[in-house]
Amino acid sequence: MLSSLAFAGCEKANIDVDTTAIDGSATGEVSGVWAKGSIHLIKGDVIVPEGKSLTIEEGVTVLMDTIAKPEFIVKGNLYSLGTTENPVRFTVLDAYKTQAKRFGKMWGGILCGPTALEVVLDHTIIEYGGNTTSDASSSVKMGLYKAVAGENLPALWFANANGKLIVQNSIIRNFQEDCTYIEGGKIIFANNMFYTTGVTGGEAMNFKSGCLADVAFNLVYSANTNALKLSNAGDKTPQAYIIAYNNTFVNTGWRRPTAKGGSVWVEATVRTELYNNLFANTRFGVKRDPKKLEDSRSKYSNNWYFGFDQTTVNQFQPGSNDVVAGTNDVISKVANDNDPKFVNYPTNTAVSNADFNTSWDFHVQGNSGTLNKGTTAFTRHHKAGITTSNGITYISPEPSVAVGAFGTKI
Structure with a gap:
């Protein structure tokens, strides 16, 4: 537990590199390697300089000072390489993880500017951030993110259209607004979880x-x-x-009862293809901006819509509320029809609930109708993979005919 810590051998990161293998503190420019299992107390804003890299090994805890509310700025490369048993954690002391502070705001976020070439977050937990910027914020002074005071920072911002971004097997939770805000790059988001985010606004991706x-x-x-x-x-x-x-979306959009609060919003000539996604008790389905339409080549197919009550079912019917109709979609017409049969999730949970129970299990039972309603007849961008400078190739997952993110338990 991180309720209290004593930091031995603490040294301020020098202007070039902090490669200490023991627990330490960091402020300023950092690069090199943070060794397996170490704890790093971030007492002020840190910067991975342009042209340099920081590798964070499995089991590292990056502990944010809740008074300084630091920003983690990346101008070079960041490789956060946890494992299932030993994830990397960007977090705060356990004493601050209260119900009253469940939407974070206790540090900034990971802000990857236009010169950040490669960012990999694998088996990484990012939590309890999303601080609001001020004129004194480093991101504002450096012209990063939206570069103005009064903005709630996302967990992850990436802004290099020529860069590479891989986020997989990770958890983003307990943030004030957006989880991620991505402005360019070759990108894979796979096998992640997003929950307990957004007070008055905010998207997962x-x-x-x-x-x-x-x-x-x-x-x-x-x-x-x-x-x-x-x-x-x-x-x-x-x-x-x-x-x-093959994503699973549950209870999304209800805590922002405006035109944009929903499940998937498409706009402004984006080209998109949406297949095999499971929408359970979501507000709306796929919804377009009628004043700024998506690219006409966009495709929607083999998605599954379930609502526990009639109010929810009525929200995602195509032809109303600018909801987009797909091909071969399964869309409930009456309450509780086409139940996906989750292994352990009460589908009557209030749609306004933001708290996540880690005992829930969104695999589906063996008699679920979702298991053979998907399609694999499409080509994803990164089937051949994205290769980083260290020679590792990250491949986006093969699609499944089982709708949703989990299928049955093996």
């Missing part, structure tokens, strides 16, 4: 122009606004093209 992304096998629970916001807004090339398949 927010993509803008310059993005070529595969988004697959993710669970999004009760995002304040949308699980996915897909847009070609901005002036970057290539055109945003997002392929999202």
Whole structure:
């Protein structure tokens, strides 16, 4: 537990490198390797300089000072390489993880600027951040993210259309607004979980122009606004093209009862393909901006919609509320029809609930109708993989005919 810590051998990171293998503290420029199992107390804003890399090994805890509320700025490369047994954690002391502070705001976020070439977050937990910027914030002074005071920082911002971003097997939770805000790059988001995020707004995954992304096998629970916001807004090339398949979205959008609060929002000439996604008790389904339409080549197919009550079912019917109709979709017409039969999740849970129970299990039972309703007849962007400078190739997952992110338990 991280309720109290004594830091031995603490040294301020020098202007070039902090490669200490023992527990330490960091402020300023950092690069090199943070060794397996070490704890690093971040007492102020840290920066991975342009042209340099920071590798964070399995089991490392990156502990944020809740008074300083630091920003983790990446101008070079970041490789956060946890494992199932020993994830990397960007977090705060356990004493601060209270119900009153469940939406974080106790540090900034991981902010990867236009010169960040490669960012890999594998088996990484990012939690309790999303602080609001001020004129004194490093991100504002450096012109990063939205570069103004009063913005709630996302857990992850990435802004290099020529860069590479892989986020897999990770958890983003307990943030004030957006989980991610992505402005370009070759991208894989796979096998992640997003929950307890967004007070008055915020998407789980927010993509803008310059993005070529595969988004697959993710669970999004009760995002304040949308699980996915897909847009070609901005002036970057290539055109945003997002392929999202085999994701599970539950209770999304209800805590922001406006036109944009929903499940998947498409706008501004984004090109998208959505297949095999499971929408359970979500507000709306796939919804377009009628004033800024998506690319006409976009495709929607083999998605599954379930609502426990009639109010929910009425929300996601195509032809109303600018909800988009797909091909071969399974869309409930009456309450509780087409129950996906989760292994352990009460589908009558209040749609306004933002708290996540880690004992829930969103695998489906062996008699679920979702198991053979998907399609594999499409081509994802990164089937051949994204190869990073250290020679590792990350491949987006093969699609499954089982709708949703989990299928049955093996």
